[in-house]
Amino acid sequence: MKKLEIYIHIPFCVKKCAYCDFLSGPAGEKERRRYVQALKKEIKSCREDAKGYLVQSVFFGGGTPSILEPEEISEILDTVKAVFQLEKKAEITMEQNPGTAEAGKMRGYLDAGVNRLSIGLQSADDKELAILGRIHTYRDFVETYQAARNAGFDNINVDLMSAVPGQTMESYRETLKKVTALKPEHISAYSLIIEEGTLFWNWYGEGRDSGGHPPVPDEDTDRAMYEETKRFLKEYGYERYEISNYSKEGFACRHNIGYWNRTPYLGFGVGAASFFEGARFSNLRDREAYTKLWLQDNRTSEEKKRIQREDWHKVSKKEAEEEFFFLGLRMMEGVREDVFEKTFGIAPRKIYGEQIKTLQQQKLLQCSDGRIFLTERGIDVSNYVMAQFLQEE
Known part of the structure; x- marks a missing residue:
């Protein structure tokens, strides 16, 4: 059977971080519930697409998937399993914000079928977290991490960010020390990019004066942090297998490797991207329109899929060759x-x-x-x- 990956977008968060340009925002319980129902209907519409494919990974991204209750994650996964054939040991990842991850939820997520957590720490410095607009402290993160371990999670990624406004080489090194001391299986380390449409863009974009906000580290400091990440994580036993990703042996993220190896994937939810049957496309980006389409529109499932799939593009042989190279070169292999x-x-x-x-x-x-x-x-x-x-x- 052909390999397939599944991405599920959960577009909810408590509040928008200052650097975030992802398709996400706050929503009440009723709206979140309607969205879950719409997701399930979209997934069910792909029974024909599922034939001949074996799913090797499922990834809940956002937004903040951990804003959903374990029962809702279980409902979504049960729907996926009813439509698609999953590998016996499929990797099922859920992103988690420490500010929404109550200890009592952890076992529920594990029981639902999630077997890998990706926890968004970004920094172990509370001042830097406040600047980023995160809703958690470092202590919140540690409590979340320990609760995940106590619940039985044995595959955890921690997201880190360098070149944060106000960050110094010393504070970044302290973050690396604190995180490696916890011994997560995987660490993703990215340098901050100031994206248009974010609060940070209003403060720092296009070289504008920060207006009294903490300065962004200069290029030399950013470069030094990058070098320190490589050196420090190697010293603590993390193998760099992709430009921004490090893991203990046997814990490289299968889902992300699939992206870089051009494994087909289907994205479900508002704005989710797909690469399937040689074509790339993405779902419509209006959350309310997406929910209404799947819950209230009387058209057939196939018609709904055609309506919501935007920017559909058949990948040519030349484009596929290009993708094979520039995606493959992200991997150290x-x-x-x-x-x-x-x-x-x-x-x-x-x-x-x-x-x-x-x-x-x-x-x-x-x-x-x-x-x-x-x-x-x-x-x-x-x-x-x-x-x-x-x-x-």
Whole structure:
């Protein structure tokens, strides 16, 4: 059977973080309940799509999925299992905000079928958390983490953020120390990006004066934090398997690896993206319109799917080859030449020979054992390297 991944978007949160540009926002219990019912109907509409596929991972993202009750997560997962065939040991991840994760919920999530948690800490410094607009303290995080362990979770990711306004090298190193002392199985470490449409954009975007808000660390400090992340996590036994992701042996995130390996995935919920049957598309982004479509519209399920799937695009062979390279290069393992040739019927060097040769000369790419992968220097300028594999029309 062909492999498939499932992403489920939960667009609710207590309040918007200052840096967040995700499709999310506050909502009352009634609205959340209606949304869960709509989700279940959308999932049920994919019985025909499910045939011939084996689901290897399910990911609840947001927003804040942990704002839902365990019973609601269980309902959604039960619907997924009724429609799709899941691997016996499928990875089922749920993102969790420490500010919404009561200890009493933990066992309920585990019993519902969630077997991996991704907890959004971002920083162990309470001042930095306040600047980010997080609704939790470091103590809240520790209590959430311990409650998850006590409930029986043995696969936990912790999200960290560097280059936070007001952050120093010392405070960032202290965050790394505190988190590694807890021994999570996986750590995702990202540098803050100021996105348009966020509160941070109003404060810092386009080089504007911060207006008295804590300054964003300069490029040299950001760079030093990046280097310290690599050094520190390696020292504590975390293997870097992707540009921003580190794990203990055997705990790399299967769902994310699937994205980078171009495994097909179906996204459910408002704004969710999909890559399925060689096409990319995303669901409509209006939450109320999405809920009404699935709960009140009298059209057939197939008609509803056609209505809600926006930006539908059939991926051409050339685009697929490009994706294979620039997504594959995010992984430390890089691109396997034999897999590329098996997939596309042509050796990668016949298409990208000049690019590979030039990037090797620049010491940005390395070729060994049939793999093409980024050097340490190449990782530092990965966006530039990946852009070289975009073919001109």
